[in-house]
């Protein structure tokens with residue numbers, strides 16, 4: 001056998017023009033047919049840029065309809081605008097398929113908000129309200145508006161943790 005066995009294939013044209021589009025974390029540059037949904041999210045979340053707490057929202061739709069990608073896009077735009085305006089906006093995205101109890105959700109946020117010297121919040125063991133108090137005080141310490149996205153939240157409800 002002569003040469004490297006991958007050599008021949010490497011040079012060949014791929015069937016895909018942009019293979020990254022199949023990646024689960026791929027974010028398209030445009031979100032056609034989601035103008036209405038984007039508008040609803042923006043109208044509610046704009047409050048955060050004025051220092052107010054936006055209303056809770058429940059996004060629902062068939063799998064693959066763009067709930068995750070639209071939310072990520074809106075939040076990145078919100079963070080960008082917040083930075084530009086000097087308005088403190090913090091966002092947290094938690095996938096409840098992986099973090100699937102109420103305790104773990106608040107523990108995850110508490111951990112993300114931890115600063116040097118803070119006691120670690122254990123994965124289990126504390127009463128949930130103690131973790132919640134910790135989250136609230138750490139959020140107050142940072143200040144600004146905090147937006148929490150619970151993606152695939154049905155997993156949390158199924159477990160009776162919602």
Ligand SMILES: Nc1ncnc2c1ncn2[C@@H]1O[C@H](COP(=O)(O)OP(=O)(O)OP(=O)(O)O)[C@@H](O)[C@H]1O
Pocket residue numbers: 021023024026027028030031032033034061062063064065066067068069070
């Ligand atoms: N309007 C759109 N334009 C282009 N691509 C889109 C659009 N909406 C969704 N997609 C793409 O379709 C795929 C599925 O979208 P997404 O994961 O956001 O759906 P979902 O509603 O969160 O699905 P699930 O309920 O399974 O979590 C992703 O690759 C996403 O980039």
Ligand SMILES: [Mg+2]
Pocket residue numbers: 067068069151152
């Ligand atoms: Mg999704």
